[in-house]
Amino acid sequence: MMTVLDEVEHTPLSENDIQSLKSLKKQLKLKYNELNGIDGFEKVSNNNLNNFADYSVQDLEPSAEYVTISVLTLVLIIIAAALLL
Amino acid sequence: MNLKWYLLFFALIFFSYGANDVLKNNSPEKGKIDYELIYLINGDGDYLYHDLKGKPHLADEAKLNEALSVAKHCSNGEVFIFHQKEKSDFLFFHSDNREFYYYRNGKLFRNETYNDHGSNVLLETEAYLYNKYRTKNNHVKKYLLYFGHEIPEIIKGSSASNKMLDVDNFTSSVKRFAGNKKFNLIVLSTCHNGTPGTILKLSPFADYIIASPENLHLSNIDTKYFESLDSLKQTDFQFAKSFAETAFENLKKRTQTVVTIVLYDTQKTSKFLNRIKDKYLSIVHSLERRNNASFDYIDLNEKPELFHGNSSEGIISFYRPSRFGVYENKLSHSGWEIIVAKKSMQ
Numbered sequence: 423m424m425t426v427l428d429e430v431e432h433t434p435l436s437e438n439d440i441q442s443l444k445s446l447k448k449q450l451k452l453k454y455n456e457l458n459g460i461d462g463f464e465k466v467s468n469n470n471l472n473n474f475a476d477y478s479v480q481d482l483e484p485s486a487e488y489v490t491i492s493v494l495t496l497v498l499i500i501i502a503a504a505l506l507l
Numbered sequence: 508m509n510l511k512w513y514l515l516f517f518a519l520i521f522f523s524y525g526a527n528d529v530l531k532n533n534s535p536e537k538g539k540i541d542y543e544l545i546y547l548i549n550g551d552g553d554y555l556y557h558d559l560k561g562k563p564h565l566a567d568e569a570k571l572n573e574a575l576s577v578a579k580h581c582s583n584g585e586v587f588i589f590h591q592k593e594k595s596d597f598l599f600f601h602s603d604n605r606e607f608y609y610y611r612n613g614k615l616f617r618n619e620t621y622n623d624h625g626s627n628v629l630l631e632t633e634a635y636l637y638n639k640y641r642t643k644n645n646h647v648k649k650y651l652l653y654f655g656h657e658i659p660e661i662i663k664g665s666s667a668s669n670k671m672l673d674v675d676n677f678t679s680s681v682k683r684f685a686g687n688k689k690f691n692l693i694v695l696s697t698c699h700n701g702t703p704g705t706i707l708k709l710s711p712f713a714d715y716i717i718a719s720p721e722n723l724h725l726s727n728i729d730t731k732y733f734e735s736l737d738s739l740k741q742t743d744f745q746f747a748k749s750f751a752e753t754a755f756e757n758l759k760k761r762t763q764t765v766v767t768i769v770l771y772d773t774q775k776t777s778k779f780l781n782r783i784k785d786k787y788l789s790i791v792h793s794l795e796r797r798n799n800a801s802f803d804y805i806d807l808n809e810k811p812e813l814f815h816g817n818s819s820e821g822i823i824s825f826y827r828p829s830r831f832g833v834y835e836n837k838l839s840h841s842g843w844e845i846i847v848a849k850k851s852m853q
Contacts, residue, residue, distance in 0.1 A: 474831055476559055480764045
């Protein structure tokens with residue numbers, strides 16, 4: 423996913439979408455690090471994985487952000503994912 | 508023969524509209540009114556969330572259903588529900604993207620759709636409808652509940668508009684609803700509105716305010732507690748505190764993210780707020796003027812040297828840290844969130 427986002431970020435995007443992608447990448451990176459016990463995080467235990475999954479979804483769902491990814495950028499992400507995977 | 512069919516057709520249309528109008532707007536017998544409850548539900552920004560079973564919900568639709576249930580239980584009050592939905596205009600045709608429900612003594616008294624295209628002021632149409640239908644008894648208790656995304660203190664990159672949702676315009680709207688009487692309680696089910704700026708500006712219009720000085724999960728603050736308004740014998744403070752605590756406990760059960768709900772006593776917090784007002788607003792205005800400035804929200808406890816004074820007076824904080832993430836070990840919260848410039852803390 424991070425690779426896909428990296429690829430899309432290099433296409434011509436609006437400032438709004440660039441900031442959204444950066445924010446999304448940062449959040450995903452933090453979740454990844456915590457899940458795997460990297461960068462100062464304690465690794466999420468097996469019996470806590472479901473709770474962590476709930477936390478990840480709830481934390482990513484927009485609660486204060488007005489900045490969203492445009493349809494075009496979303497399409498680019500899907501296309502990049504299809505090409506890279 | 509053709510003329511007869513046309514007349515019959517138009518008669519059917521006319522009477523069916525008329526009948527619907529009567530059915531929707533039937534005037535039930537007016538009972539006593541002890542309180543008014545106003546729901547402002549914003550639904551035109553992304554409100555999709557998932558519960559712990561992974562089931563998707565639209566937060567505004569869920570809140571509307573809850574509001575309608577509360578309204579039916581409020582036998583001794585009036586309930587005004589305003590649901591602002593997503594715009595679906597087509598070319599030059601403006602759709603009615605808002606819906607109004609008015610309940611009196613637990614019965615639906617009025618239901619209509621409307622839009623705000625003729626208005627240049629935030630929530631002007633809603634305030635008009637409220638003032639049009641309310642019983643106009645200034646001795647009743649009044650509650651205002653707002654559900655939506657953060658009401659921003661800082662608007663960047665756009666010209667000022669009286670219709671834009673920000674704290675100043677929202678405060679002006681609240682004033683139109685309040686009239687000559689303060690609200691007993693205002694509830695802001697939004698993120699990042701437990702700030703000195705928000706509470707300071709709303710304080711003249713409410714005795715108590717409940718808000719979150721953090722992110723608040725999209726499933727919102729529960730309001731089912733209002734169903735017991737008819738039977739509860741509580742002071743305003745007791746009611747507000749119990750309501751906040753109940754909402755907090757419910758949010759804790761269904762979320763893994765941070766939960767912070769704070770009850771602000773507007774009279775008791777005024778000393779602290781007036782002390783820090785000039786400096787706080789100076790920071791906010793400075794950030795607003797600088798086009799490229801980005802900002803962060805932080806707990807006042809992280810920068811206590813910025814604002815001196817007893818910040819805990821007049822607040823009751825219900826806090827549970829996030830179950831995971833960078834702040835899972837943050838065990839307490841000051842109850843206040845402040846805005847600071849990113850990377851260059853003042």
